[in-house]
Each structure stands twice: as structure tokens, then as C-alpha cells.
Amino acid sequence: MNRATASGLHRVVIVGGGAGGLELATQLGDKLGRKGLAQVTLIEKARTHFWKPHLHEIAAGSVDLHTRSVDYLAQSHWHCFRYRMGEMIGLDRARREVHVAPYYDEEEGEQVTGARVFGYDTLVMAVGSQNNDFGTPGVQEHAILLETPAQADRFHRRLVNACVRAHAQPKPLGPEQLQAAVIGGGATGVELVAELHKATRTLVSYGLDRIDPERDIKLNLIEAGPRILPALPERIASAALKLLHSLQVSVRTGAKVTAVTGNGVELEGGETIPAELVVWAAGVKGPDFLKNLDGLETNRINQLVVRPTLQSSRDDDVFAIGDCAAAPWVGRPEGSIVPPRAQAAHQQASHLVKQIRRRLRGEALKPWRYRDFGSLVSLGEYSTVGNLMGALSGKNLWVEGIFARWMYLSLYKLHELALHGWWKTSLGTAARVIARSTEPRVKLH
Structure with a gap:
């Protein structure tokens, strides 16, 4: 009406x-x-x-x-x-x-x-x-939930501070220092640990030479289910897992978090994983x-x-x-x-x-039909994996590497086009490409 x-x-x-x-x-x-x-x-x-x-x-x-x-x-x-x-x-x-x-x-x-x-x-x-913490003790007090830009920016400041602190202190590193635990093996968790692997190494290269990234920095991905990326095809999950293993990311599946503390994560069964930085990326509601x-x-x-x-x-x-x-x-x-x-x-x-x-106009409304174009997971600069559905041949197409990366980036470009149109999107993209060649590869503050 x-x-x-x-x-x-x-x-x-x-x-x-x-x-x-x-x-x-x-x-x-x-x-x-x-x-x-x-x-x-x-x-x-x-x-x-x-x-x-x-x-x-x-x-x-x-x-x-x-x-x-x-x-x-x-x-x-x-x-x-x-x-x-x-x-x-x-x-x-x-x-x-x-x-x-x-x-x-x-x-x-x-x-x-x-x-x-x-x-x-x-x-x-x-x-x-928003993320669903399922009432897990300590999540609200000690973990960061990546729901807003402010929360993500807060985590990054903590990450930079952790690296600078570890470089400057005269005493040996504590068991939880430079250790990060990402709880939730969905797309957000998987993409985050891949980005963190690259970002921490870039960050250390800017003069924090007392930190050995291979020895001192440890990334943990914790998933309660039997495999990571449970909502995506198993082939995508297997490819992502193989790459994470090559980056020395510790991937724990079938591991239920029972509490988050000020210096780590407690798992069902009593095991504790030390961690200075904890991100909760599990569950959606x-x-x-x-x-x-x-x-x-x-x-x-x-x-x-x-x-x-x-x-x-x-x-x-x-x-x-x-x-x-x-x-x-x-x-x-x-x-x-x-x-x-x-x-x-x-x-x-x-x-x-x-x-x-x-x-x-007072006309009857038409139903909406979802068109699934597949799923893509970005593993930072290392790779992108996923599947495209139906767009070219009516079949489920496996994609990875640079082509998959382009397809992943195109999803964001569609969003930009809807907001700004072709002209402003093109100018903005060109400006970011130019700026990237003159600025640090990772934000330092």
C-alpha cells in the first residue's frame, strides 16, 4: 500500500x-x-x-x-x-x-x-x-570481537604495542608474549591468521630486530568443529589448511574453548594455550x-x-x-x-x-531468489582459494591463485560501484594504488 x-x-x-x-x-x-x-x-x-x-x-x-x-x-x-x-x-x-x-x-x-x-x-x-560468544567466560573482558572498525583498529594497536614491548624489554619473553589465539575457524578467522602472519613479519622488519618472527611469534587458530571453514566446500577448507600449515600456523580443530583469561585460552579437557592477543571470531547471531x-x-x-x-x-x-x-x-x-x-x-x-x-505504484512485489556465485577465502598475499558457481558453465568451478584473488577483490568493487559509481570508484582505486607504493606495507600506529 x-x-x-x-x-x-x-x-x-x-x-x-x-x-x-x-x-x-x-x-x-x-x-x-x-x-x-x-x-x-x-x-x-x-x-x-x-x-x-x-x-x-x-x-x-x-x-x-x-x-x-x-x-x-x-x-x-x-x-x-x-x-x-x-x-x-x-x-x-x-x-x-x-x-x-x-x-x-x-x-x-x-x-x-x-x-x-x-x-x-x-x-x-x-x-x-554480531559474534555469538555462547556465554563463554572471559570473552567480553579479555578477547576482541571483530564486529566494528573500532574493534579491529583496537586490536591492531595492541598488536603493534606487543611487538614494540617485546623488542624493548631487557628480560626474556613471557610464555604468552607475541602469541595470538584466533577463536573460530570460519572465513574471518582463517583470513585473519593469514594476514597476521604477513603483517607481523613486515612489522618486525621495521627495526624491531630483537624479535625473531619464526621463533618468537606464534599464531593459533582454534575451531570447535571437526574442520576449518565448515560452511564452505571441503576442498576449499583442505587447501586453506595446507597453506596455513606451510605458514607454521597452529590449527586446532575439535577444540572447544571453555574460557578466555588475561593470558590465554582454556580448552575443554583442561589444556591452556598461552596468548597475549585473543580474537573471538566464532558464531554469528x-x-x-x-x-x-x-x-x-x-x-x-x-x-x-x-x-x-x-x-x-x-x-x-x-x-x-x-x-x-x-x-x-x-x-x-x-x-x-x-x-x-x-x-x-x-x-x-x-x-x-x-x-x-x-x-x-501499488503493484504486487516479486520474490527474491538468491544467486550463489560461490565462496572465496583470501589468505592475504599468499593465495586466494574458492569456488565459482554457475556463472560460466553452470558447474561448480574450483579457482585459486591470482584469478581467485581478482574475483575476491571484485566483490568489494561491486560494493564500491553501488555506492559511488564508475568514475569515483576508478579514481579511488588509482589513488590507493599510488599511495600503497609510497607508504609502509603495514600500518604502524
Whole structure:
């Protein structure tokens, strides 16, 4: 149904500025906001956007956050949507209102905006996901969760400090010093340990010559399941495992973490793995506030249950996309859910742009069908492995090496194109290539 404000504009409110949410806001702003056909509002608590699949590169120092981030306020100005800073804390479906908490400056603690309420005619939830620590003792106190750029940047500062401290101290290294434990053998964990292997060696080469990386630095990857990359084909997992072994990464499978302490990780059975740096990259769930969002249906990991049209199961005016949506995988056995991947969020955003335009015209919405283009895992500069599905021959194609690396990078380029278009994406890419030849290969602060 096409409802509108007193000014005659249909109000589209998008909550969450991740990959799917920002792409949707940008494209709707260009196609509807610019033409005065709808009022598009993005609600997001952060000031800048960073593509989440690259967080492990910030943590390792391979990528500088400030060269890849997108300023929400500038993006909204350029693409004719409204950016409103704040965190959603409630929903009134009867009144079609989103409730947003007051926003306080992260450093000064001063209030920037008060509590606010935003009315909507179409609401799109795109709040992403967070790590699931399963209530494991010590995770919140001693581990870093790579959910935001700030957390990834915090880990990198700890990494640099650990190396400088080890180089400067006169006494021998403690058992946990320069030891890192990455908990979770999914794509994030595997990609992070590969990046850390390269980054630590580069970091040590900048004058920290009292550290022998082969002797002193140890990386541990810990997975509770029987193999790493459990959601991907076994061939990909085997190739990744072989490369990690060649890098002397200690990979522990079938190892359940029972606690994280200030100087290591405790495993079921009593074994302790010393570690100065601990990253929790295991488990995925929707944000906790979704569980009690004015009666909307959620699954066991807090995802909003949606129909093939991406509308929530209990409200035609509320949609969900990205990791926070439990979207049915059309064409698969009943009950199959689309996996939480960046390519799914990208496809959903593109689909919903067309469907919201149909909604404004009062036309029936078309279902979304996920197209699985395969899975790729980047092992830093060492390799990229994965499979491509159906794009060329209708078969599952195994790829690795430089071609796989190009395909991996193309996923991010599609995201950039959706946000900036061809001209700005091309200029930005060229600028980063030039800058990379004049700056350190790893961020040093």
C-alpha cells in the first residue's frame, strides 16, 4: 500500500548502514529521493561505513581504516537521502514509528542528539549481525570481537604495542608474549591468521630486530568443529589448511574453548594455550534487541524471519535484508536459509530498490531468489582459494591463485560501484594504488 506523509512523500526508513543498508539508501536516494518521489532516511549509530568483510585487514594493519571508510553524512548529501545518527531501541508497528536512543560523543561523553522518533511507511531492517560468544567466560573482558572498525583498529594497536614491548624489554619473553589465539575457524578467522602472519613479519622488519618472527611469534587458530571453514566446500577448507600449515600456523580443530583469561585460552579437557592477543571470531547471531521488536518473528539466532518478498512474516510494512534476515533460500529444500554473506546483502539491496518502486505504484512485489556465485577465502598475499558457481558453465568451478584473488577483490568493487559509481570508484582505486607504493606495507600506529 502506498502511504505518504502530509507532504505527499512516501517515507522509507532504513535502519543500519552496513553493506546492504547503505547500498539501498544510496540507490533509493538516487532513484527516488533525487526526484522527489520518496523521503529516504538512513538511521545508523556510526559516523562512517567500512565494508565488514575487510575488518580482518584493519586488524592486521594491511588496510588503513581512513582510506576505505565512507562518511555517512557526505554520502547522504551526494545521494539525496537523510542520515540520522543514533541507535534504534524500539519499534511501534501500530503507529509505524522507530524509536532511537540519545547519541553521546564517544570520547567526551557529551550528548549530541536526544531521543527521537521517526515515522515510516516502509521500514527496512539492515542491522547486520554480531559474534555469538555462547556465554563463554572471559570473552567480553579479555578477547576482541571483530564486529566494528573500532574493534579491529583496537586490536591492531595492541598488536603493534606487543611487538614494540617485546623488542624493548631487557628480560626474556613471557610464555604468552607475541602469541595470538584466533577463536573460530570460519572465513574471518582463517583470513585473519593469514594476514597476521604477513603483517607481523613486515612489522618486525621495521627495526624491531630483537624479535625473531619464526621463533618468537606464534599464531593459533582454534575451531570447535571437526574442520576449518565448515560452511564452505571441503576442498576449499583442505587447501586453506595446507597453506596455513606451510605458514607454521597452529590449527586446532575439535577444540572447544571453555574460557578466555588475561593470558590465554582454556580448552575443554583442561589444556591452556598461552596468548597475549585473543580474537573471538566464532558464531554469528542477530543483535539481541531484535528478539523483542514489537512482536516481529525471529529465529533462534535473533534473525528476523522474512518471506521470499523480504517482508517480515508478521508485518507487510517491515522488510529485513542482510545478516539480520532469515531469508528463505528459494529452490532449496524447505527450511533452507540464505547464508549471511556480503553477496546476499548486495543482491537483496538491488532487488529491494526495484520492489520499493513497485510498492509506491501499488503493484504486487516479486520474490527474491538468491544467486550463489560461490565462496572465496583470501589468505592475504599468499593465495586466494574458492569456488565459482554457475556463472560460466553452470558447474561448480574450483579457482585459486591470482584469478581467485581478482574475483575476491571484485566483490568489494561491486560494493564500491553501488555506492559511488564508475568514475569515483576508478579514481579511488588509482589513488590507493599510488599511495600503497609510497607508504609502509603495514600500518604502524
